[in-house]
Amino acid sequence: MSNASPSVKTPLYAQIGQRIGQMIDAQVFRVGQRLPSLRDLASQNGVSVSTAVQAFHWLEERHLVEARPKAGYFVAPRSRRPALPAVSCPPRHSLALQRKSRTETIAVFQPQGQEVTFGAAYPVVSFGGACPKDPLFFDDDRVRVALARATRIHRHSLIEYSDSPGTQALREAVARRALHLGCQLLADDLIITSSCIHAVGLCLRAVTKPGDVVALESPTHFGFLDLLESLNLRVLEVPTHPKQGLSLPALQLALDTQPIKVVLSVPTLSNPLGAVMKHSDKRALVQMLASRQIPLIEDVVFNDLLAADERRKAAKAFDQDGGVMVCGSFSKTVAPGLRLGWVEAGRWKDSVSMLKRVQGGPTNVVLEQALADLLSQAGYEARMRRLGALMKDRLQEARGLINDSFPRGTRVSDPSAGYTLWVELPGQLDAMALFQRCVAEGITFGPGALFTATDRFRHCLRLSFAGAWTDVERRALARIGELARRQGDAP
Known part of the structure; x- marks a missing residue:
């Protein structure tokens, strides 16, 4: 092959x-x-x-x-590029999460009492989820062959019960891949989970109790907020730069004034901003928390989308005492359908392993063996380079369309890689109202209010380009901009 x-x-x-x-x-x-x-x-x-x-x-x-x-x-003359979004300025105190889940929040803004009538020019186009759906991203034949081979070789596992931390083959494959993150992880220290968010949840349960304060980027992934809410944890959002990531001075102030129990962070290609912290800042983050004995839960699910190992380096690479709990998966790079994650929990390995076992979280041996097979095949790095080039081109084209179609003064993130753009609309434009108008025409996106525990970011939206990218999607993106301009022109 x-x-x-x-x-x-x-x-x-x-x-x-x-x-x-x-x-x-x-x-x-x-x-x-x-x-x-x-x-x-x-x-x-x-x-x-x-x-x-x-x-x-x-x-x-x-x-x-x-x-x-x-x-x-x-x-051609270079058109004026959109400015980056402003650095976030969340409140300095922690908040109890009292928000609807993502599904409920979006449902509030669906037209009530009638079916959605999709515009003839715009069939259902989603710029919502960041999970890759474009067949161009993956080699489905390769995945199918690996799954069939694993099913044939390990068919007896389908009639056996397992509560192990994961198959040795997959843990070894993950340990090899972790070398590209600058991390020397032992296979025996790795725990396989059902997803990256499952791994994050196990880590949170291991180091917190209800009412504890968790610090994280602002804006942040709505899945983190839903998870924190389900665990009755308080959230402290930390100012975040759209290119350089979490503000260390702001975090230092928060540590001095708030009873933070753990920091949950995505230092590389944060979601939704796509920010990447400098290695010096990652090292400083690890040292800052280590000096206070505060654990860092690091999500590295997007790191492989950066082409070079030097840029992929995780904060875990600077960990000297097991204070960093690193979580990842390959759903964004190998196959979203192989819904498996992993965690190296540092000093909390035994607690996380126990939590996985008692909460009934065994993973499927056949899927683990198939993923181990895929990770061990040659060509992974070449595929990452092609995927990175494809998405860089797509995001730059999308930024150009936003610059041409959206209201004057719109700001747009400019990530190094990844699948999403964060858009900041000018003035008092309401992204939720814009979302409602777009849904009526068969176009969806992520309203900014989903990415915070506060009422901020109501003028922002996250656009995902992880699905198809054809003239249909280009017209739909321009249509979002047209509707935003109309909203701004309305008295």
Whole structure:
């Protein structure tokens, strides 16, 4: 079987377009400068003239070049890029969570007493969930073969009961993958869970009791908030920069003034901002908490989406005394349907292992063996590079569409990788009201109010591009912007 997945291979014309785009970004080609002719481009890259034409069309679609009759292609004037969202400023005190679950919150804003009538031009288009759904992202044949092989070899496990911390094969495969995070983890210290959020939940139960305060980024993943609410924990949201992540000075102040029991953080590609903390800040975070004997629960589910190991490095890599509990899964990179997670719980290994056992959380041996197989095959890193390039291109195109379609003054995150963008609407625009209008036309997204325990972010929204990306989705994204502009123009 080939190591490369043909379903995610970037077309040749797009590869050429990306290279020229990078040269434009680096100002090798400057605004107004004439680009190589079609024949020259074809000759330089060893492709047909028709492929060169497609490459220029690819660049035109991204507003990087413009065609001039009888003169050729020139570098287009650069449009003004949207600014980054503002640094969040949550309240300095902790809050008891009293919010509806994600499903209930969204249901409130569905049209009442009638079926949703979807606009003819906009079938159901979801920019909501961040779980990848586009078949381009995964090699389903590879997954199917691995699952069939595991079922055949380990068929007897289907009629056996297991409450182990996980199969040795998968724990060893996870330990090998953790090397790419800068972590030297022992397979015997790893515990396999039913998902990453399950792993986070076990860690929280191991180190907190009802009423305790948990500090985390703001905005944060709504799944964390739902989990904290279910455990009757209080939340303290910490200011977060859209590029550099959790504010360490703000966290230091919070530690000095609040009875924080644990910090729950996504230092690499936080959800929804996509921020990545510098390695020096990750080290400082670990040391700051270690000096106070406060555990850090680190979610590394998105780290592999960064192409280079040096950028993937986890905060756990700087842990000297077992104070970091690191949780992950491969649902964003290998196969969402293999719903398995893992945790290395540091000093709390025995507590987390016991909690998994007594709460009836055994995982499926066949799925574990299939995932171990997939993680051990060659080509994983190549697939991550292709996936990263695909999503970087998609997110940049989406940022351009938002810049062109949304109200003036809209701010947009600019993550290094990942599947989502965080959009901050100008003025007093209400993202929940916008959501209601979009649902009536068959378009959904994540309203900003879902990503906080407060009433903030009502003017924000999270857009996920983990699903299909065709002209239908492009038109739907532009339609969200049009409806937002209308809302802003309304008296």
